[in-house]
Amino acid sequence: MTGHTLTRNSRDAAIGTTVTLGVVVLLALFPLFGSASTQLTLIEVFYFLSLAQMWNLLAGFGGLVSVGQQGFVGIAAYTTFVLAEKNGLDPFLALVLAGVIVAVFSVPVAAFAFRLQGGYFAIGTWVIAEVFRLATLQIDSLGAGNVQSFTVRNTFANYDIDLRRDVIYWVALALAAGATFIVVFVLRSRLGLALRAVRDNPDGASGLGVNVTRARLTVWVMAAAWTGATGALIHLNSSTVTNRDAFSVLDWTALVIFIVIIGGVGSTTGPIIGVAIFWFISEQFEDADTWRFIILGGVAAVMAVFAPRGVYGLIQQWRPFQLFPVRARLRGPGLD
Amino acid sequence: MEWVNAVVQGILLGGLYALFATGLSLAFGVMRFVNLAHGDLAVLAAYLTLSTTNTMGVSIWWSMILVIVVMAAIGYVGQRAVFNRTLGDDPLPGILVSFGLGVVIQNALLEYYTATDERLDAGSIITESIKVNDDISIGWFPLITLIVAVALLVSLQLFLARTKMGRAFRATADDPETAQLMGIDHKHLYGLAMAIAFATVALAGVFLGARTTFAPSSGSSQLLFGFEAVVIGGLGSLWGTLLGGIVLGTSQTVGNQASIGWDLLTGHLVFLAVLLFRPHGLLGTGVRT
Numbered sequence: 001m002t003g004h005t006l007t008r009n010s011r012d013a014a015i016g017t018t019v020t021l022g023v024v025v026l027l028a029l030f031p032l033f034g035s036a037s038t039q040l041t042l043i044e045v046f047y048f049l050s051l052a053q054m055w056n057l058l059a060g061f062g063g064l065v066s067v068g069q070q071g072f073v074g075i076a077a078y079t080t081f082v083l084a085e086k087n088g089l090d091p092f093l094a095l096v097l098a099g100v101i102v103a104v105f106s107v108p109v110a111a112f113a114f115r116l117q118g119g120y121f122a123i124g125t126w127v128i129a130e131v132f133r134l135a136t137l138q139i140d141s142l143g144a145g146n147v148q149s150f151t152v153r154n155t156f157a158n159y160d161i162d163l164r165r166d167v168i169y170w171v172a173l174a175l176a177a178g179a180t181f182i183v184v185f186v187l188r189s190r191l192g193l194a195l196r197a198v199r200d201n202p203d204g205a206s207g208l209g210v211n212v213t214r215a216r217l218t219v220w221v222m223a224a225a226w227t228g229a230t231g232a233l234i235h236l237n238s239s240t241v242t243n244r245d246a247f248s249v250l251d252w253t254a255l256v257i258f259i260v261i262i263g264g265v266g267s268t269t270g271p272i273i274g275v276a277i278f279w280f281i282s283e284q285f286e287d288a289d290t291w292r293f294i295i296l297g298g299v300a301a302v303m304a305v306f307a308p309r310g311v312y313g314l315i316q317q318w319r320p321f322q323l324f325p326v327r328a329r330l331r332g333p334g335l336d
Numbered sequence: 337m338e339w340v341n342a343v344v345q346g347i348l349l350g351g352l353y354a355l356f357a358t359g360l361s362l363a364f365g366v367m368r369f370v371n372l373a374h375g376d377l378a379v380l381a382a383y384l385t386l387s388t389t390n391t392m393g394v395s396i397w398w399s400m401i402l403v404i405v406v407m408a409a410i411g412y413v414g415q416r417a418v419f420n421r422t423l424g425d426d427p428l429p430g431i432l433v434s435f436g437l438g439v440v441i442q443n444a445l446l447e448y449y450t451a452t453d454e455r456l457d458a459g460s461i462i463t464e465s466i467k468v469n470d471d472i473s474i475g476w477f478p479l480i481t482l483i484v485a486v487a488l489l490v491s492l493q494l495f496l497a498r499t500k501m502g503r504a505f506r507a508t509a510d511d512p513e514t515a516q517l518m519g520i521d522h523k524h525l526y527g528l529a530m531a532i533a534f535a536t537v538a539l540a541g542v543f544l545g546a547r548t549t550f551a552p553s554s555g556s557s558q559l560l561f562g563f564e565a566v567v568i569g570g571l572g573s574l575w576g577t578l579l580g581g582i583v584l585g586t587s588q589t590v591g592n593q594a595s596i597g598w599d600l601l602t603g604h605l606v607f608l609a610v611l612l613f614r615p616h617g618l619l620g621t622g623v624r625t
Contacts, residue, residue, distance in 0.1 A: 065431050067372070112608055115615045116567070118427030119370020122435075123563045124611075127604055130560060134601040249556065254439050261432055293443040301436030304429050305421050 004332030008188060008325045016323035024177050031166045039169050043237055045279050046172035050230040051252065052259045052271035053179035054223040057186065059257075060266035062219040063199045065118070067253055068125030071109070071132045072102045072224050073231030074247035078136055080232040081148055081241050084155040091155050092171060095232040102228025103221050105132075110220050114213065126249065133247035143241075150239040168237050175230050180324075182226065183268050187326040191215060250293065258300040264312025269323045273311050337471040342593035344472055346586030351482025352547065354581030355540035356562035357569075358488060359533035361577045364566070366509045366529040367423060369430055373438035375559030377534065378541030380441050381407055382550050385542050386454055396456045400542045404535045411534025412527040419530065420523055438555065445552035458546035481543050485581070488536060489574050496574075505529065557600075564607040570620020579618055583610075 031039060051069065058064040076098040083094035109128050116124040136142050150156065156164050186192045194215045197205035206212050231252070235241050245251070255278070263274020278296065285292040307314055315321070356378065363369045371377075381403050388399035422429035458477065465473040496502040508515040508522050516522050544550060544558065561584060568583050569576025584603050591602020610617065 059428065065428055067431075067435065112611055115611055118368075119364075119372065119431050120563070120567065120571075122372065122431050123370070123560065124567075126556075127560050127564065127607065130557075131601065131604045131608070134604070138597070138601070250439065254435070257432065257435065261436075265428070290443040290447045294440050294447070297436040297439035297443070301433045301440065304432035304436065305418060308429055 004330055006328055007331055008328050010322065010325065010329065012321045013323065013325035016321070017325065020180075020323060024173070027173055028170065031169055036165060039165060041279075043169055043172045045275055046169075046176040047230050047234050047237070048256065048259060048278060049271060049275045050172075050175040050179040051227060051256045052263070052275055053176075053183050053268075054227045054230075055253075055256050056260045056265060056268075056271050057183050057219055058223050060260065060270075061183075061187065061192070061195045061199060062216055062223075063195075063202075064216060064220060065122045066113075066125045067122045067249065067257075068109075068113075068127075068129035069227055069256060070247045070249050070252040071125070071129030072106065072227040073234065073252040074129070074136065074243075075105055075132055076102050076228035076231035077235040077241045077246040078142055079228075080235060081142070081150070084236075085148070085150050086154075088154060088157075090158070091150070091236050092167065095171065095229055095236065098232040099225040099229035102231070103225035106221050106224030107217075109224075110217055114216070129247060129249070133243060136247075137243050145243050148241045150236060150241075155236070155239075168233065171233055172237070175226070175233060179226055179230075180268060180272070182222065184324045184326055186219065186222075187268065191218060192326075195219065254293070255296065258296040260310075261300040261304055262296070262310055264310030266309065267312050268326060270310050270312040272323075273315075277311065337469075339590070339593060341472045342589045343586055344474065345478070346589035347582050348474070348478035348482050348585070349589060350565075350578075350582030350585030351478065351485040352540070352543055352581070353561050353565045353584050354485040354489065354578045355481065355536065355543060356558055357565035357577045357581055358485075358492065358574070359536040359540070360562050361566045361569075361572070361574060362492070362529060362536070363533045365572045366505055367526050368427075369419060369423065369530075370427070370434070371533070372431060372434040372559065373441060373555075374434075374537055374562060375555030375557065376438040376441040376445075377407070377555070378537045378544060378558055379550055379552065379555040380445065381538035381541035382456060382545030383445055383449055383454070383552075385456060385545065389456070396458055396542065396546065400539070403542070404538045407538035408531040408535040412531040414534075415527045415530035416523060420526055423526070438559075442552050442555060449552065451551055451553075453549040453551050454545070455549045456542060456545040462546065477547060481547070484539070484543070485578065488539070489578050492532075493574055501528075561603070564603065567617055568607055568610045570617025573617070573619045576617055576619035583618070 027042070030042070051073075055066065055069060058066050079098040079101050080091065080094045083089040083097055084091040089097075109125070112128060113121055113124045137144055142148070159167065186195070194205065194210045197208070197210055198212050198215055202212055231246075235246065259274035259278045260271050261274070262277055263272065264270025281295060282292060285295070303310060309316070356374070360371065360374055363371055384403045384406070385396055385399045388394075388402055389396050392399065418433060419430065422433050461480070462477050464477075465475045466479075467473045496505055504515070504520050504525060507518070508520055508525055512522055540558075540562075544554075565580035565584050566577055567580070569578070569580025583606065587606035588599040588603040592599035594602070614620075
């Protein structure tokens, strides 16, 4: 009547989305002109961004603070190993199937973990990841604790060294861009509205007819599948699987959490900022992994208390902007 | 008879797990705080005891007393300066701060002490045991650990039930706002609760370090065991914590008796079974939310 409309689109978001798409296209063309070593660095940045977006979807929007993401990465690593190396499936088809299988595994995990709240949920997911790690250790055909390799003879039979690096690069980029797209898409949907309602007031949301468990289970399974596919890529890239590394809580959960916290939890842009900072710090501590953990962990812990919305939140205080059209605003005469 | 022995050893092992679980249980009971650095703090205490013993040339027990006092002080200051700021309806900041702290402690220990396995020298008590029969013998040290755990839980229970300050703890746990209206300084009280939690985890760390070798990365599994003991026993129940520790310890030793190397997996599976069939734990009432 008064000409007011509710919209998620804004000039910022239109520019932000266009620029982002431009950057993605540019990155997709990178193997044609860039160096192989930069390409390998970017693969790492991409898979960490994919893991970070998924953890952010769970913790920042779903209220599911998981410390057991390494369980999904580990299952995916071994699934890919069995499918591609032992049964001759195309490695990237195996990656897709690994995502599906991890999604299947994530349902019974939820049946246990969803009985716990808050901090206990966090440790519960960690215990379940440990169960998967210890269980794979008992299976002799998975090499127990020994190093397993994706060989040129089996897994990469149809890929020469350059093609293999390029395809891994493109898949990593697709996983990172896809993860970001999924989060934006979810937030614009009814599910996203339900999730934020549940996060901000679970009792109120369920009183308004939101099926809390179903909303949480949906993002849980989505995040598990995408984390699984990313885990498969991580191991195709390193071309080895070891029990300890595949199920590493420090690599696949702690670093990911630090990236999201430093960048900004609960925003789609935060993980992108976080992964850029992570990449910068990693470059400084290339030969000192312990220092990398000490610095990132320390900064994340301090920020969790004093700047809970991360670097993104600090920038918002200075100049509000949004890269993606996710937040709804009322527009019309007398507003703006 | 081997199976009986496995159960006996499991009960004794449960004493150690109950020691780990006590601090977690207390911090959760009083201020709903879940400390993910709990296991790493235990390992930190073990290393501090090692360094104190080496530099001062005293027995580990004297070092332990010093370390417990220092850890309690760190706990009080840490709670007041940092953890108190994370309390509230949203559990995320508390989880993140303690998780980050744990990773920092673990890597700082790795940087300073390297990854070499260490052990605290508790003297001849470690190898001495009471021989019950040909198959069963009870080690003095595990027995002392269990006795210390029971004594600790009894004194905490008495402290909470009988003293004025214990009443203030319970009042704040039940209803922090009203407790504050009654003149209870909840920030100070939370500091004291965390001081006790840090003191007990230091105690647990020293008993762990004397019983077996430890390394900077040993903390996370101890966090998981302590947490499992709390959940198996039932949240908010100190006796449940002791029972939970014993159930977990017994599951592990019996699992290992059934098939070598299955100790950890069996323990985790028993925990999951309890979670599925008795989500509020063996002694939990489910009244607390």
